[in-house]
Amino acid sequence: MPTHRSRREFVKSAAILSAAAVAAPSIADAAPAPQSKDHSSPLTPHPGALYDVARDEAYWTQVAAKYRITPRTTNMEAGYFGMMALPVLDAYHSYIDRANSESSYFARREYPAMMRAARERVAAFVGAKPTELAFSRGATEALQALIGQYNRVQPGDTVMYADLDYNAMQWAMNALAARCKANATWVDIPEPATRENILAAYTNALNANPRTKLLLLTHCNNKTGLLLPVSDIVKVAKARGVDVVVDAAHSFGQVPLTMSDMGADFVGLNLHKWIGAPVGAGALYIREGRLDAIDRAHADESAPLDRIESRIHTGTTHFATVMTIPDAIDFQLSIGIPQKAARLRYLRDRWVHAVANVKGVTILTPEDAALTGAITGFRLHNRGTSNANRALATTLHDEFGVFTFQRTGLAKGDCVRVTPTLYNTPADADKLAAAIRTIAARG
Template identity: 70%
Template sequence: MTGSSRRDFLRDSAVIGAASLLAPATMVASTTSDGAPDVPGATAATTGLTPHPGPLHEVAQDEAYWKKVADQYRVTNAVTNLEAGYWGLMSQPVLAKYHEHIDRMNRENSYFARREFPALWRSARERVAQFVGAKPSEIALSRGATEALQALISQYNKVGAGDTVMYADLDYNAMQWAMNGLAKSVGAKVATLDIPEPATHANILEAYTRALDANPRTKLLLLTHCNNKTGLLLPVKDVATLARSRGVDVVVDAAHSFGQIPLSMDALGADFVGINLHKWIGAPVGAGAMYIREGRLDAIDLAHADESAPPTRIDSRLHTGTVNFATMMTIPDAIDFQQSIGIPQKGARLRFLRDRWVKAVRDVPGVDVLTPDDADLAGAITSFRLHGRGTSQANAAIARTLLEEFGLFTFQRNGIAKGDCVRVTPTLYNTPADADKLASAIKTIAARG
């Protein structure tokens, strides 16, 4: 997107009032033979789903209800997919809206893009802000958490020569590289720490306390709320409070957080956050957001000397070029669908599926489950090793055996201080039978030694 067209998109305009992207609907979605909604233009409102009103521990086990939810997804039966952590499928109602938006922008072209899209873009940003508990002025839409976080890190201007930036082994590799790049560009040094294994709330705080005490010139600390390696939920707000008491700014990688568990920006307690909208919120691939708390824009430089938005606005800190119009337009549809289920209810269901397989293998000889059972430290994602083998080859072999012999798709993760592991990520279309199938397969492989 050129500077002039971007100004057209982002400036306050009275051309068209911001409005909801979803028209009210009363029809109930019909389904295809495989149980997926098949209504052109179907929205979350047409699925008949509403948040289950019961106690969460009972809601999580109401299989009739979750069958209705699973029916909103059209999923391959070639494998049992337990690798939902890569990106989240769009539900059929959201996919239908995405197709509708693609058709519209392709049909109406620049006439639509210049006249009507700016208001829809602002509406999408407002929905994201509402969803995460922020002000619209604190949110810039991006193509993913990586883009948002790379901007926050590389443009952070409060670190200089001789200062320190810090990250942990469980932080996302691309964000570690961004921290390394920032340090190199200003002559700062890099300090790292390893998250304890097994992790507890107390030993995590102790590890960060020791690391910060040992590096008193730390200016920027990277924290991953839910990491993509083991799924551990870091007590970010407590660590951020600890860092702030030492004059350290915190940037939070929340790529896996929003949509997986109930959460708000206040609960994270950080001034700078990158999030994904195409993982647990189920928007089209290529959707994310950057958060900068009000009053902290001065810490983040303009993106590439950007002049398309005033320097007093967050838009000037992230310049993505021409956006995918249909993707941006589908974000509110995806949020609507998630809210038709309820994030607390969804979180309880995901945790139930996770606990089902973990409890079945936790005490099996040779099985090391890396993610704790503490309700505050785990969500859907959990990883394991067999017989303490942390080599890349060993874990690639386990993932391959799970797929080829048992039809279970998982994924190997690396970069952990104590070695590689296999990551398991169930989602809304998975069932207790899928969890049981995984537990049985892990027991069988572990017994082979």
Template identity: 70%
Template sequence: MTQPRRDFVKQAAAVGAAVAGLGAPLQAAPTPASAEPVMLGPPLAGPLEQAAQDETYWSKVAAQYAVTDAVINLEAGYFGIMAAPVLAAHHRHVDRVNRESSYFARRAYAPIVRQAREAVAQFVGAKPTEIVLSRGATEALQALITQYRGVGAGDVVMYADLDYNAMQWAMNALAASRGATVVTLAIPEPASREHILAAYTKALDAHPRTKLLLLTHCNNKTGLIIPVKEITALAKARGADVVVDAAHSFGQVPLTMDTLGADFVGLNLHKWIGAPVGAGAMYIREGRLDAIDRMHADEAAPLSRIESRLHTGTTNFATVMTIPDAIAFQQSIGIPQKAARLRYLRDRWVHAVRDVPGVHILTPEDPALVGAITGFRLHGRGTREANETIARTLHEEFGIFTFQRTGLANGDCVRVTPTLFNSPAQLDKLAAALRTIAARG
């Protein structure tokens, strides 16, 4: 056993014992040799742009992911695979739950949930009493929207074309159940901070009875990051509450609840935080619980606690147990450093094709408005068929996996989402492929 491996097992065992709260330290499960768990050490120091290009360091990070070599995967936006230390921890937690069964669940699990919630709260600058764990951002946001009490007959709920479809449907359902009206707006292309703020100001001023506004911090279609705090201030000044979908921004870019400024937020932990699939969180700012109804008349928790607003039933014990491990791995890299690396990978391909005739990049260069995700169209073709064809061509002809996205006011696009296991050379291959496809007309 190598020294890094010994160090990891020793530290992981200590973390496992602390999180578990009882029992002997658990043994690490075997992991693929290509992704042997190691401790990365402190985040890179120095200017972020320089740190983002330290290939020696980032190759060590990439080595913590056991990734298929059957394809170049540039579709990390679906969910984030677990890094080797997180996967090893998850295996330990699964083994413990399976071994100890109800003896564990009834005696040891409650403090573990509290510790996981505290880890999330600390990570986002919230109080633990403002956070409840969910099975994903969708579950959290659906509860926040459909249980929102401030919408009545004749009122308005509002969302944009770039908001996630499941959240749009929840807003539609809320309006239908309350006799309210749905108003939609289109985020302008090309986007800029000024254009975005102007679009929301115009829409809110045109609909003074707006009571609930849905905002997606970083959307899953083009990757545009909108100035949520400023838009939230516009809405609050006009008497509207805001629900923020931070599923894609949490862990992709630095954020805290204060930087968002909203009272209601849905978070995802299995995308950019790299927890096991089925992990998320709901945030309700202290003092705003009364705005959200109790879920399903749930009497298991008092109305004064956020747990009464989201009842998921029996949870995946091992998934929740792994949340602190996933957060610890992200913190070992550093979110500012990670964000800089993701932006570098994004820029690597975008800057190589932005001026290629026929290639239309849908996110701007403003560093405040984009992270890793970027959508594109070729030759202005926004049909579903055209973009599915592009994604299929990239896959079948060039071995590059991307995904087509729909719902944009100006037509469909193809989404590219690099992550920490991708290399600059892989993004160069994407750029070369796009130049070839675009030249075909």
């Protein structure tokens, strides 16, 4: 389970990685990871210092061999769906076969205990009590329950979110405000962002809106990848009597974190992004003692009012998806979250540092090791329109064979998001950097 110490060690090592990274060498010095038919050999966390771990290509070639990667493109858009590693995929297939062959006999007699065991594994991973967690079909569903069923907003109150928050969560906050005859306001996250100006932006916004009741924070946003100093903002909010709901869809499994690290009472998690479980796996967290702030889901009486299960009702779950969650966690732990985070940051720095000083390139995620992980957004020639960034992502793919994705909703304009993952190589980062340099030179 990630600890405060592991997070501190990662941040320290990531700072070293960032400071030491230089312009990327030629693509020829790093070959693509081979695809292995034998993926049964177990992995163990690399024992070296994180700086050295991130650069041990022999080790990461072994990791990459645990994935079946399409030859159709160089995928640098891993943030949408994390992909199951082959051992996890094998387990998933076996669970599908079991659930399908044993049908309701298995579903009623044996599956409930397996679901509880899976919940216990997730709880241990994030430093929560099992009774503080309930499964959802993704972070979006979990966060919609937390926001839509929050019952502390009165007419004339305020709910607050930021331009970098996920669009669906912004809409949920708007709907909550409309239903309660309250006001919705938002914070523009500064560009370039620093810990100090982020804290100042939220502090000023909360001071200007003293009737704020609920604040949405996205730990790692899906647009630029900025990691907010959530625990510090939560302290500012709680001192003013403001509840906080945290969107941890992209940070859970990407960087070390625990519920106590963040300090928020309400959190939505994803399991099919950085944990690598099958699509359709997420979790809802409500800190013990705070259930009364979240209404029962749809007047659901199938679970007692004092249990978190009554706050979200997804109907019949996908048995195999839930059964696979422990296997996905096992695989991530076989690498180590601090080790994984250091590798992802190295791959991010590899392409970023190769283009950061190129004329016309604007990198939207800061170098601060505490504020940046794998994901980074960029613009070319200050063009923030949807059309410009959609065209840029298209050019990267169609002309250079690198798949990225346009992100919208930022106060200062759209961007292209880049998200490397465990099966990516330095050669992939170099390929992207070369493409960006070529496109930027066109003006």
